[in-house]
Amino acid sequence: AIDDDPNISEKVLREQFEKLLLNPLFGVGQREETARRVIVIDALDECGLEDDIGTILRLLPQVQKSTSVQLRFLLTSRPELTIRLGFEGIADAHQDLVLHEIEMPVIEHDISLYFEDQFQRLKQRRSFPSDWPGDAATKGLVDRAVPLFIAAATLCRFIDDAKWNPQKRLEAILTDQSTYVSKMDSTYIPVLKQLLTGQNETESRTLLEEFKEIVGVIIILAIPLSINSLSHLIDRELEDVQCRLDQLHSVLSVPNNFDTPVRLLHLSFRDFLLDHHQEKSKFWIDEKVCLSVPVAGSQSLMVLSSEPEASSRPSDEKATD
Structure with a gap:
């Protein structure tokens, strides 16, 4: 295919997929036994353009039409919103496994x-x-x-x-676990930067304020709270809290059920955000400010002591043994 079209790398993804993979796959002759092959696509979330991610996920199921080669794809990725939406579009064509x-x-x-x-x-x-x-x-x-x-x-x-x-x-x-916290920049900064992608200065400032308020409460409280409880505690609309957390599935366990606690995937995320060496970072969270978050009414105060579904975070316990 490359010999026939040396400029194929400049073509749209759909055309590349058809000429480089689909057509050669369909051209394989029938065999007594169906050949089985696995292709690994690592870190799909790091694909340059979000639209390309969606296109790739829509194209991959087409290989199921092949009768001579049973081709499967193993994809790894952070659970970014684009990835999750892409897989929702091919719900019947994939199986997922959530690491945590x-x-x-x-x-x-x-x-x-x-x-x-x-x-x-x-x-x-x-x-x-x-x-x-x-x-x-x-x-x-x-x-x-x-x-x-x-x-x-x-x-x-x-x-x-x-x-x-x-x-x-x-x-x-x-x-001392905090010894290596500064080394986590390459892990957490890309996840956090995508929060501000495509936003103007005013929008970025608003997003950062909401991020620090919502995530600050999550990482400070000893008892994890649900999205419902968080929205009451900081006096923000439920949809606003959900919208902010929806971008953070790579670092937080964000349940679909609004009454289930939101948890850290790893304690190092908390340490990273509170690390004084990160004070110059726009994502640094001041612990003193978080502790002084105004509580919205007496009902919110009750949340801290009577959250029915709250329990200690297993990943935190592991990290502090």
Whole structure:
């Protein structure tokens, strides 16, 4: 297809899809056994244009028409709004798996294997005993990383920095989780920046104020609250709170049920937003300001002590063991 059309990369996505994938797929002759192949598309949310993401998701189900090759796609992505809306449009053609909803022992096991592999590589490059860093240290790292592999990867990069002693870096993490918080910039800043994409100065200022007010309450309170309770507490319309949280599924567990608590996916997000080293960042949240949020009436005060569905956040407990 490329030989026939050297400029195909400049064509619209639909034409590229048909010429590079669909037509060759349909051209495969029949076989006694149907061939099975899997194509992995990693980090779909990082695709340059939102419209392209929607187009890709609409095109992929067309491969099901092939009778000679059974082609499946494994996609990974943050649950950004564009991604979620795209999958809603092909509800009958996909199955989804939400990482933080998988049973915790499964996630812990997988992240433990990841740490073991990374430390094995480190030991091959640097002089460390074969049993380093030990089961207890590995478990401590797993507890701090679950349920996010990106947190585990950040920890490994922090420990394996060639300019520092890995053992001392490891000890620093195990004694003080905030040690590596500043390293989470590359994880959280892209998620937060997309909140302001396409907004003018006035709109951006309003969005930032609402973000700090809503998310500030979520990360400060020891007891997680539902969207309903949050809207009462800060005296904002339910739809406004929902709209802001709808852009933050990558860092918060935002339930469809407005009476179910909103939870942090990982404690490092809280530490990152409150980190004084981030004071110059437009997303930095001042803890003192959050603690002085005006409470809208006596009913809101009752929410803090009598939230019926509130319970401690499992990811926070893991991170602070």
